Amino acid sequence: MSLLRSSTLRPLYTAEQVGELDRRTIASGIDGFALMQRAASSAWHSFRARWPQARTVSVxxxxxxxxxxxxxxAALxxxxxxxxxxxxxxxxDELKGDALKAAQLATAAGVGDEPWQEELELTGEVMVDALLxxxxxxxxxxxxxxxxEVVNALGRPTLAxxxxxxxxxxxxxxxxxxIRASCTVTFIGDKVGLHTGDAPAYIGEIDFRPLGVKSQAYFDIPPTAWRLSESLLTEVFTPRKRTAHKGDMGHVLVLGxxxxxxxxxxxxxxxxxRLGAGKVSLATAPEHVVASLVRCPEVxxxxxxxxxxxxxLPSQSxxxxxxxxxxxxxxxxxxxQSALDSDKPLVIDADGLNLLVSHWPDTRRDDWVLTPHPGEAARLLGIxxxxxxxxxxxxARALQRQRGGTVVLKGAGTLIAGPSGLLVCPYGNPGMASGGMGDALSGMLGALIAQRRESEQSAWLATLLHALAADAGxxxxxxxxLLASDLASYARSLINP
Incomplete structure (x- = not known):
């Protein structure tokens, strides 16, 4: 099954692509000002749903x-x-086109006009950001x-x-x-920049309103990325066959x-x-064996x-x-070196990535998953x-082009770049800023690849599970x-229907 065909994945676009969708919608016969009114009406409904008691607003x-x-x-x-x-x-009086029509509509509705100046007092209980x-x-x-800066300093609820x-x-x-928004209502096509980088600290809740535009009907404007959805889990993790045995569920070897x-x-x-691998082997320094047996004798x-x-061990995994x-x-x-010499799918994290930089700078494989955080990605890319x-x-795309396989660029709004394109994980929380979270992700990746025998889609699912498990915790x-060792039990609940 190609998960990209799933209706649970939301397409994401660049600003240029959304602009083109907007232009084509207008060219198809929908008046540009009517589309603007539709957008403002959607924003108004979003505002009212969140702040029904508000009596004053600064737009x-x-x-x-x-x-x-x-x-x-403002007119609405x-x-x-x-x-x-x-x-x-x-x-x-310097506005043009639909923006001028909109301003005149607000004036006709009795809305005043206060040009911005530093000493101006913003009086609304809620701010509405329609600036840039x-x-x-x-x-x-x-x-x-x-x-x-003034709006952010006020700290009032804000709709972007x-x-x-x-x-x-x-x-x-x-x-x-x-602007640090409490809610962002976005139109026509959802934007990739609302889901990664600094965005999680600024967007608040996202309310996507397509305004009747069916973006995927334009086959020559393919999405630049796809947004992972929690509902994908119920599509993938169906009940196991009643005759399943551990040999069916794969063998993960951890070298570390x-x-x-x-x-x-x-x-x-x-x-x-915990993520369901049939067998897990650990090859580690001898002094760590006792700790492993005490912690998890099943390994x-x-x-x-x-x-x-x-x-x-490598050939058996x-x-x-x-x-x-x-x-x-x-x-x-x-x-x-032993892992690279094998013909098995690989998951490489942490010092494995640092060693690639220093000892295998040109190695490329189609069957591996690399999981760098921004610092490791920077070393791999030389930036x-x-x-x-x-x-x-x-x-993420550059690293995938250079190294092949699938790249999981960790951080707020984790990105997964692979042969099928770019996916964004919108889940996760600041509790994940603690040691060992990447190691837990590596274990999840190994378990899912072992069971599914497919690396790229396993990377999508493992990233999704990792973030959702952290959110549940x-x-x-x-x-x-929140500890990395907490995630396994929450993830286990998520993958059992």
């Missing part, structure tokens, strides 16, 4: 069509009896920066129309400063836990067992001093996870972590103190 309007949406919103709010403060960043929209491609400056002003629609990077570095490999191994732990003691606690010394180098974060989608006991 901040820029100069383009995004500002036009704000003007129409006034017609519904709210006291509306309309703050303009561009004089109304998705066309922004440079750092926010001048009066726009001033008003964004289409995108929080200052956030890059294609990358999720903050262009100097951005070099001298003095035992914990990460134990985490990966135990997580792989078959082998103390190895070098590759000669691995024996038939269905997938090899290499990297957790590997170290970058001779032991770790030897273990990674800085800041450059990775400035355009995470581009970094945070929902039960809070984000602070």
């Amino acid at each position: 901040l309007c820029g100069g383009g069509n995004n500002g036009g949406d704000g003007h129409v919103f 709010a006034a017609q519904s009896g709210l006291k509306v403060q309309r703050v303009t960043l561009k004089p109304i 929209g998705t066309g922004l491609n440079g750092e926010v400056a001048g009066r726009f920066r001033q008003v964004i 129309i289409d995108i929080p002003s200052g956030l890059a629609a294609d990358t999720g990077a903050v262009l100097g400063v951005a 836990g070099g001298p003095g570095l035992g914990g990460a490999a134990l985490l990966a191994s135990q997580t792989a067992a 078959m732990a082998h103390g190895v001093r070098g590759t000669a003691e691995l024996g038939e 269905d997938v090899i996870v290499v990297g957790p606690g590997l170290g970058q010394g001779s032991w770790g180098q030897a273990m990674l 800085s972590p800041a450059e990775v974060q400035a355009d995470r989608p581009a970094a 945070a929902a039960e006991c809070g984000e602070r103190g």
